[in-house]
Amino acid sequence: MRAITYHKRTVYFPDKPEKARFFSRLQAGQWEPGTFRNIARFVDEKTTYIDIGGWIGVTPYWAAQSADNVIVVEPDPVCFGILTEMKDGNAGEVELVNAALSQDECLVLNSVGGGFGSSETSALIADDTGMSIEAKTITIPELQAMARTERLCFKIDIEGYEYKVLDQLRAIDRKRTASVLLAVHPQILAASLSGPAILRLAKTTVATLRLIRSLRGFRLENPAALWRAIRKSISRGEIKGFDLLFVAR
Known part of the structure; x- marks a missing residue:
């Protein structure tokens, strides 16, 4: 395992040479510093x-050092394997769920x-690799029922699928939840649409407003x-993603 210290906490990762450049950015504090400020x-x-969308444990195992407990949802089989490998070597109570957020019975990933x-x-x-799997699914009400505390904080980063789970976002308990950190990927939604670029942009804009609502x-x-x-997006001629922070009123 490799110890990486970032934003004043140390997390132990499997030593992955292919991620050396990413780990360097992480240790230098250059990767999404705002995300860690908001989690803290x-x-x-x-x-x-x-x-x-726990990926390879960068945020959940960091957060586990201050949280009562952490629930991680990750459907990607390789990422889930890394998350599992990290569990014994890191501090905090972390429950891993090999599933995708969806109200459907299964989801093609x-x-x-x-x-x-x-x-x-x-x-x-x-x-063009053509690789896909059918992932098990879990819902927001199920996750909230698993939580050990009354107070909740969500981070949702699901690579464009946030546009397809509006019913799940509406189900987040407004009384229990202190904040929702939402990564928005309009470029992925736009890439999944057909038609002229201007039409795809218009549809993506409308969908983003619905997502926020x-x-x-x-x-x-x-x-x-x-x-x-x-x-x-306008200046560079391509749609860019962004992170939103929703807090309790």
Whole structure:
């Protein structure tokens, strides 16, 4: 196992040479520093932290050092194997769920970038490798029932599928939940649509507004992130993703 210290906490990862560049960025504090600031802000010893899209454990095992307990949802088989390998070597109480967030009984998950294990594994698009699996599913009410504390914090990063689970987002308990950290991937949704670019952009814009409205009852703390993403998308000629923070009113 390899010890990586980032944002003043140390997490132990399987030694993966192919991720050396990423680990260097992580240790230098260059990878999503705002995400860790928000987790530190909202997660304490009275909080169950629910990480939907846990990838290779960067956020859940970091959060586990301050949370009462952590629930990690991850359908990618390679990522789930890494999460499992990390469990004994890291501090905190972490429950791993090999499933995808969906109200459907199963979900087809596609590899991106040559195989599973990528942070870009998606239920919306696939690359030319043709790899796919049927993932088990879990719902927000089921996750909330698993939580050990009354206070909850969610992080949701599911590579475009956030646009398809609006009913699940509406089911997040507004009384129990202190915050929802939502990664938004409009570029993935747009890539999954057909038709002229301008039409795909219009559909993606409308879908993004619906996505934000699905979390009514929370206060959007950083609307400027949305407008920055729009400006970057226009200036660079490509749709850019962004992170939103919803907090209890």
